[in-house]
Each structure stands twice: as C-alpha cells, then as structure tokens.
Amino acid sequence: MPPPGLSRLNTADDEAARSALHEACASRAWGDRILAGRPYATTDALCAASDAAMAELTADDLAEAVAGHPPIGRPKPGDPTSHREQSGMAGASAALKAELLELNLAYQDKFGHTFLICASGRTGEQMRDALRHRIDNTPEQEREIVRVELGKINRIRLTRIAEHAEGDAG
Known part of the structure; x- marks a missing residue:
C-alpha cells in the first residue's frame, strides 16, 4: 500500500495534484509529466518518474523551475520548506551572508538566474x-x-x- 501522501497524490484531481507538485518544482512541463504517470505504486517510482522528467526538460523548462527557488541565504519569508532546506545558513555570520549575496549577484549577472544547489544538509x-x-x-x-x-x-x-499524512506539517 502506498504511503498516505502518495495515495493522496495518486487520487487527487488534476488541479489539486498539480498544485502539490508545484510545491516540489515550478516547471509546468515537469509537473505535467509527473501527472501523466499517475498512479505511482511507491515513492521510489515517483522519484524515478521525476528523474526521467528532469532529463527531458528544455533550457526554458529549467529556467522556469529555477525561478521558483529563492537565493541561498534569503529563504522565502513564511515558507517553511525554503527555511528548512536552507537551515545550514541559520547560524551563518554576517560576513558569510554578505559574501553569499555578492556571489549570488555575480552568478545571476553571468547566468541570468539564481544560483541553485541542493542546500539540504550543507553548511553556509x-x-x-x-x-x-x-x-x-x-x-x-x-x-x-x-x-x-x-x-x-x-x-x-x-x-x-509522498510520505506525510494529511495534516502532518512534515
């Protein structure tokens, strides 16, 4: 039996499922591919579908996905996911935060988008x-x-x- 959140994702109407998936990734193309693959038997199957969808994204699709992420060191106010993922910055010094801001701006000038890294488990x-x-x-x-x-x-x-029950802040 799939975990509770995966069962909800599998059975949700397209609009509700799309909204949940948008919380994971802002790319519409990625979300459409994940929606089209429902139902998923396991979390691993869902993640494998995500990997396959990522491999197919165009440069524009990637840009749309990246646009949904705040810069490192500046999590979205009121967004627990953003704060949780960037928790490695919680104790960062003012000097480190200032350096990251400067580097982020230089990166954005060069590449035209926010620096993206899987921040979970990483220090500032x-x-x-x-x-x-x-x-x-x-x-x-x-x-x-x-x-x-x-x-x-x-x-x-x-x-x-996928793995959190309804109402679970997770």
Missing part, C-alpha cells in the same frame, strides 16, 4: 564554496549541474509529499 560555507567554484562554469556546464541539483531537490520534496 559549503554552499559558498560551491558557488565560488561553479561561477567559472560555462552556461552549458552550469545548466546540466542545475538539472542535477534540481533533481536532488525534487526527490527530497517529493519524498516529503
């Missing part, structure tokens, strides 16, 4: 170091790294959706 210093390293990539290299990082984020978020 680790995220800064990754940003320092990745800013030297070509746009093509960076697009594929973003695809991988977004896939990791989607898996974490989908697992959370």
Whole structure:
C-alpha cells in the first residue's frame, strides 16, 4: 500500500495534484509529466518518474523551475520548506551572508538566474564554496549541474509529499 501522501497524490484531481507538485518544482512541463504517470505504486517510482522528467526538460523548462527557488541565504519569508532546506545558513555570520549575496549577484549577472544547489544538509560555507567554484562554469556546464541539483531537490520534496499524512506539517 502506498504511503498516505502518495495515495493522496495518486487520487487527487488534476488541479489539486498539480498544485502539490508545484510545491516540489515550478516547471509546468515537469509537473505535467509527473501527472501523466499517475498512479505511482511507491515513492521510489515517483522519484524515478521525476528523474526521467528532469532529463527531458528544455533550457526554458529549467529556467522556469529555477525561478521558483529563492537565493541561498534569503529563504522565502513564511515558507517553511525554503527555511528548512536552507537551515545550514541559520547560524551563518554576517560576513558569510554578505559574501553569499555578492556571489549570488555575480552568478545571476553571468547566468541570468539564481544560483541553485541542493542546500539540504550543507553548511553556509559549503554552499559558498560551491558557488565560488561553479561561477567559472560555462552556461552549458552550469545548466546540466542545475538539472542535477534540481533533481536532488525534487526527490527530497517529493519524498516529503509522498510520505506525510494529511495534516502532518512534515
């Protein structure tokens, strides 16, 4: 029997399911592919479908997905997911936050979008170091790294959706 959240996702009407999936990833194309694959027997099957959908996203689809993510060090106010995923920044010094802001702006100037990394379990210093390293990539290299990082984020978020009972803050 699928976990409670997965059962809900499988049986929800398209609008409700699309809304839940949008919480995981802002790409409409990705969401449409996940919706088309319902029902999913397991969380692993849902995550495998997510991986397959990620591999098919165009550059525009990826840009749409990235646009749904706040910059590192500046989680969305009132968004518990954003705060939870960026918890490694909670104890960051003012100097580290300022450096990340400066690096984020330079990255955005170069690539035209927010720096995206799967922040779960990473410290502020680790995220800064990754940003320092990745800013030297070509746009093509960076697009594929973003695809991988977004896939990791989607898996974490989908697992959370699938495995939590209704009303569970998760």
